Amino acid sequence: MLDLLDHSLRSAPERPAVLGATRTGRTRVRATRGELAELADAYASSLYARGLRPGDTVGVAVRPGPRALAVLLALWRLGLRGAVLDPGAGPDVLRARLASVRPSLVLADAAAQAVAGWARPLAARARLALPPLQELGPVATVGRRLPGCAPALGRADTRLPVLDHGDGDAVIVFTSGTTSRPRAVVHSRSGLAAGMSTVAALFRARPGEPVLGGTFFVLVPSLAQGAPVALPARSPKILARQLHRLSPQGTYLTPPQLRDALNAGARFTGRVWTGSAPASAELLGRTRAAGAAEAWGVYALTELFPAAAVESRDKTAYDGAGDLVGAPLPGVEVRTEAGQLLLSGAAARNRYLGQDPDPWVRTGDRAHLDASGRIVLEGRCKDMVLRRAENIYPGLYEPSLHVPGVELAVLVGVPAGDGDERLVAVVQPRPGHDEARLRAALAGPLRRMGSARPDALLFADVPLSGRSRKPDRAATALLAAERLGTAGRAGVRT
Structure with a gap:
């Protein structure tokens, strides 16, 4: 490529x-x-x-x-x-x-x-x-x-x-x-060449029509296919104007960039792709409602980019437990081992520095394949919360918390002081949405979580970290612990 x-x-x-x-x-x-x-x-x-x-x-x-x-x-x-x-x-x-x-x-x-x-x-x-x-x-x-x-x-x-x-x-x-x-x-x-070829087949950029995106995996395939690439503006307001004037055939933004652009009133054209961090069905649905012909969530790792993709309508239609991230892309092999998702393929990393080559990438994600062979994530292996001797995997339940009006929602464990953990749902409302109405909207999803129902529901901005601004679970757990300590157990509504 x-x-x-x-x-x-x-x-x-x-x-x-x-x-x-x-x-x-x-x-x-x-x-x-x-x-x-x-x-x-x-x-x-x-x-x-x-x-x-x-x-x-x-x-x-x-x-x-x-x-x-x-x-x-x-x-x-x-x-x-x-x-x-x-x-x-x-x-x-x-x-x-x-x-x-x-x-x-x-x-x-x-x-x-x-x-x-x-x-x-x-x-x-x-x-x-x-x-x-x-x-x-x-x-x-x-x-x-x-x-x-x-x-x-x-x-x-x-x-x-x-x-x-x-x-x-x-x-x-x-x-x-x-x-x-x-x-x-x-x-x-x-x-590296195999990964870029997979992106090229996924994007299918048309020559002469602009693409908007800032990563090498967007720049290289799009330019090779003859399409100019616009680097997204950092300011959400300017990005919204940029999208309006450019009318790109395809757009790639991280979920935080996408949320910020939508909150700034952005309208989309063509197909929109988002990855590097979890993308809920609600976020993809908002993107389509803002003009996108298609809105895709891309499941990718530094070790293998990209691995799977799912379109908004398929993600919304999925009603099972966990987070549907789509069918493995051509050339990607999938298996599970003790519940953990393993991936392999031509685009997979050769090795970790200082180690021998290994064809299989241990993703650290718990997952299973549905009846159609699509990947369904169940949460990070290391994010498991142990409460009353029960293993709870946040990724199984977090998608159900993304009701309309919710920007982000994560489940974290907070030490209970007796060796046990309390399960806390930290929910970040979209700007302008009333917390009381959101609490009512979340009542049903919380009831359906059964024995995994959180001990507390907090409304707060979810801390982000890293280049892709993923939810920082450690910082979120610390935030939840501080809020619970301030409010006291009796004062927190669930």
Whole structure:
């Protein structure tokens, strides 16, 4: 897919490739297809001139956009391994991650370097932190160089030879772990290509018509199919204007982005996709009601993207226990082991860094297959709540709490002080919805939960975490414990 993209960019160099939005939502061209190809050429030549060769590791701390995409293309062409560095992870975690991959070079834009240097106090307010630049090892600046930044990557006229890459490592993405043992997913070149091909078949982008989305798994297949890609505006209000003016054929937003856009009055066109975090039937239904021809939830992991997909109407029609995430996509193999969902396929990660290759990905999700072979999630294995010697899996019941007017709903366990746990439903109302009416609407779903009925129902904003802004269960449990401690058991209505 990346080879196809490289060829596609050169075949129509004058056409727009990456689009942005002004404050009024008007479209502006951030890079043409030809400019993107030239930038990738320049980066590849400069990296080769620095002595980097197939198999070497390059750390990447570049914001999503044309430069980040050009870096990816350059690394691919040279057979280099890119390690994604997230400034939001904190300096201690980043030190550990750098030590685990030992990059030959770190490519960072001015914003990432500002976090590590002259803008550290400002960055701290945004919860961004990098170690001092000298601790990152050799660093080169990608894009505009500001005072205090490392030397620019620059341009070189080096002619690149034909390189034999084989099926080496393509990218390293850190997912979790500790500062002593970072956990990193390693994708091979063939695995990365297979995942992007699956997305291309899923999206089926039409040439010349814009797509809106900010991830590489949207940018690469869409551009390869001849469609320009607009990066979504960060402000929900501007995003709503952007959608109105652009009328994209397809849109990919995370569930938090989608909720924020809907709350800002966004209208949609074409097909809308959402993933990286749970998407309820209610959220997908709201998206269709806002104009989308189809609204799809995508089940994906860092280890295998994408794995399954379900359209709004099928998700709404499902009346069984658990969260229907759809049929496995072509090439994805599924099995369960002791209730846990295992996935395999050409797009699956090759291995975890420091471990041997393993074809099966242990998702950490409890799941079963329905009569049609579709995947139904039952919650995270580690999210199980033990109450009165009964195992309760939140994922089985949370979908039923997403009644109209509910933005998010999670079930968490709160220590009861006697070794047991209390089960608490934390519900985040949509803006403008009355809590009393929501409590009445939730009465039926709560009764139907039987022995898993929560001990308490709290209305509060659900804390989010990570790049994809998933519900932070640990923070939600802490919030629930604090609220219950303040209110007292007798004062909390259920």
